[in-house]
Amino acid sequence: MKLLTVFTATYNRGYCLNQVYESLVRQTNSSFIWMIIDDGSTDDTQLLVQSWIKENKIEIQYFYQENQGMHAAHNTAYSYIKTPWNVSIDSDDYMTDNAVEVILKNLPETDSKIAGIVGLDIDKKGKVIGTRFPESITQSTISEIYHKHGVKGDKKIVYQTDIIKKYFPYPTFKGEKFVPLGYLYRLIDQDYLLKPINKALVIVEYKIDGSTLNILNQYRNNPKGFALHRVLKIQLSKNSTERFKNMVHLISCSLFAKDIHFLKQTKSPILIALAFPFGLVLNGYIRLKTNKIISL
Template sequence: MLLTVFTSTLNRAGLLPRIFESIVRQKRTDIEWLVVDDGSEDDTPEIIAEFARKVPFPIRYYRQPRGGKHRAYNMALLLARGELMLTLDSDDWLPDKAVDVIEEYMPIVRCDKKICGMIALKADANGNIYGREMSGKVLAAGDNAKYEEVMCTGERCIILKTDVARQYPFPTVEGELFMTESVMFSRLSIDYGFAIVNKVLSYCEYQSDGLTQNIHTLLCQNPVGFMIYHSQRINQATTLKAAIGAALRYVAFRSMAGVNGNAAEHSGKY
């Protein structure tokens, strides 16, 4: 199987048909849709079951106790059957022929063991790209300056080799329900490169109750996760100013985390 499309969802039954229909329009049978439900209380299970009866490709549904998208992602890593894995949030969907484009780039990904996947563009419903296009054809492993250019100048669609992604699960922190994806991507970028795809491979329509729109709450409620992220950014900073900024934010989140931050730091486990 070429591709696992993974979606973590929480009470977003009304948005799931848009993802489903975009996958159907790919007209492929070498893909699967893997849905991990993070404790929904709506009719998500029934909707997914109805979808699964209509299509020739596998749709698999799993439910976990409320734990956050990063825990759902870790579950998906264990369950995915595709050679590649693409994460679509519940407010995302695929453009037509997105999987065909992914297949076009597969020779680059397969022939280089130091490339772990693809970085592509993401756009809104009107086709406006989030951020700017990327330069070059490859983001090489350990190229911190290029990583800043590619990953920090807009939203991206990331497609990963599943067997590589399994080696880089999210750390989890007891009592915290969010961890930025950058924690995982920045770790990956130390050891692996990415093929750059300057084509839109996912659309997004941010919701008023979504994670992106509630960043202040996330910062306050998940300080250890952000402490971990900024500790990584200190080492990967490309300028002294950036390193100092990351260090200051690390200290601030460590202070917010209090005892939990001290325990996490001393144990080396999250």
């Protein structure tokens, strides 16, 4: 039995998906499955994947669904994954040639309180995105890695499948197609730790049509998904500054959604009153910035 599923949620990325494929063909350890969740692509993605399946160089599983957004594609992946471990690779990124080997060599015991490992992202020149992990950290939550240990930049998490299936699916909201993936990771953080490794697993390339560069549009078009994440962050905040910042964002999201349901969930009327003017300003700023993007 193969130990790892590398899954990729994709939408109209036929022009760059070959980078993921070619990096997986180059892997120094072949004990993995590549699962592709096609979230309603209308380009040549399906034909490309069929040609790769015929080549039979690596094991590929392909699933097509109507366009529902990245979080829904992750839900689909988690429902199909059978291997003990899994890792998500974005359609505009690709793996280092020895990534699978590094992952399999560093897997913790499956019955421990370690949910998985977290490795580094690098750019095409080999530069680490953000910062490396302090060598003194042998285990930590993803939240503490950033907020306590001061690590910066995107990192790649490999999860135990049985653990992540305890917490999925991501909630879905009618008319919206995005819930921050960190929502699920925050939930897992409450019960499990991660093992940081200062090894590069993924080479990232931020595309102009990617969610990272379009985050403000995502924020405006999917306010309930973002509000859900902010409520959780408020509930888990370690200090008043963090609570205030997240409340500002929650107010902005609620204004976009025209819905105070999420504000009520916080049961914090005084904090809402204090943060409201700032949330109003943030909402106006995002409207201004996204209107400029739309006009371009």
